[in-house]
Amino acid sequence: MTGEQTRLPRSPRVSRRSMLVGAAAGMVAPVAVSTLGARTATAAPATGRSSRAGGPRRVTVYAEELPGGLYGYGLEPGKATVPGPVFEMWEGETLEIDLVNNTDRRLSIHPHGVNYDTASDGSPLNASFNEPGETRTYVWSTNAPKKGPGGFWLPGSAGYWHYHDHALGSDHGTEGIAKGLYGALVVRREGDLLPDRQHTVVFNNMTINNKMAPDVPILEANLGERVEFIAIGHGDNFHTFHLHAHRWVENRTGYLQGPDDPSRVIDTRDLNPGDSFGFQVVAGDGVGPGAWMFHCHVQSHSETGMSGIFLVRNADGSMPDGAQEAIDRYLGHDGGHHVTPG
Numbered sequence: 254m255t256g257e258q259t260r261l262p263r264s265p266r267v268s269r270r271s272m273l274v275g276a277a278a279g280m281v282a283p284v285a286v287s288t289l290g291a292r293t294a295t296a297a298p299a300t301g302r303s304s305r306a307g308g309p310r311r312v313t314v315y316a317e318e319l320p321g322g323l324y325g326y327g328l329e330p331g332k333a334t335v336p337g338p339v340f341e342m343w344e345g346e347t348l349e350i351d352l353v354n355n356t357d358r359r360l361s362i363h364p365h366g367v368n369y370d371t372a373s374d375g376s377p378l379n380a381s382f383n384e385p386g387e388t389r390t391y392v393w394s395t396n397a398p399k400k401g402p403g404g405f406w407l408p409g410s411a412g413y414w415h416y417h418d419h420a421l422g423s424d425h426g427t428e429g430i431a432k433g434l435y436g437a438l439v440v441r442r443e444g445d446l447l448p449d450r451q452h453t454v455v456f457n458n459m460t461i462n463n464k465m466a467p468d469v470p471i472l473e474a475n476l477g478e479r480v481e482f483i484a485i486g487h488g489d490n491f492h493t494f495h496l497h498a499h500r501w502v503e504n505r506t507g508y509l510q511g512p513d514d515p516s517r518v519i520d521t522r523d524l525n526p527g528d529s530f531g532f533q534v535v536a537g538d539g540v541g542p543g544a545w546m547f548h549c550h551v552q553s554h555s556e557t558g559m560s561g562i563f564l565v566r567n568a569d570g571s572m573p574d575g576a577q578e579a580i581d582r583y584l585g586h587d588g589g590h591h592v593t594p595g
């Protein structure tokens with residue numbers, strides 16, 4: 254599927270390690286399969302396919318019921334996860350999503366941040382949803398910044414966005430979101446850095462990715478890897494996302510554009526329903542490897558289960574001193590997680 258989108262600029266060069274993004278992140282953020290197009294042929298495995306040279310990419314997504322009353326999106330039958338797969342696009346690309354509804358409930362897929370017409374809105378208001386068993390195509394397009402009327406600049410689509418159901422159980426998708434029908438959507442601008450690893454963290458009501466401590470999956474990286482976090486808020490509560498020992502930048506990319514970039518540097522950010530942001534950190538930079546907490550900083554929320562572990566392994570992938578003990582404390586010594594010694 255590479256080489257067809259010949260009108261697109263050259264692929265940014267990324268290390269071969271990035272080819273592992275899908276598998277590595279899959280251990281922690283259930284699925285992180287990239288749908289980036291031809292320009293990232295060397296990056297994460299691309300699942301979209303070009304329908305014609307230079308045309309839109311197509312991807313088939315399956316909505317399925319999961320154990321525990323959950324629902325999820327997946328890229329293969331039987332592989333639905335919570336959160337769903339990470340969709341990645343470049344500004345200027347169009348993605349056609351064939352959503353297969355393998356459930357007995359009405360549902361849809363509704364994106365934030367990209368362009369779509371009413372037929373791809375995913376809302377019952379526009380009669381845009383899948384009946385049980387139905388397959389429906391949703392079209393998402395993107396654009397680069399452009400000059401608008403009067404000469405001011407209209408924004409491009411690049412950003413850390415998300416998608417979710419908008420039709421299960423009500424016209425607002427409240428039940429679908431609560432039960433796991435959500436995921437990350439990343440739109441990148443030419444020149445944006447691609448990460449070595451990627452983790453999606455969704456604060457959904459009083460859960461993280463519909464899990465509570467000590468069942469929140471451990472997010473992993475090796476010392477020195479560039480790790481992308483995509484943070485999304487859903488549900489009825491206000492939250493504050495905090496990551497221990499790492500900082501990022503409050504702008505579109507989450508990293509500085511140069512040493513004099515005056516953007517605000519933070520380690521905690523509001524993460525309220527419908528909001529999303531992303532950033533990249535160098536795992537363990539300046540602080541070393543170890544088991545680092547991430548959690549909601551609303552105290553009653555962290556106390557009741559909204560916390561997890563960002564495990565920064567040694568550069569060779571081995572466990573750092575003290576990390577297993579920290580994980581055991583998180584687990585309450587009663588199992589649930591198995592972290593391989595590396």
Ligand SMILES: [Cu+2]
Pocket residue numbers: 456490491492493549550551554555559
């Ligand atoms: Cu919270």
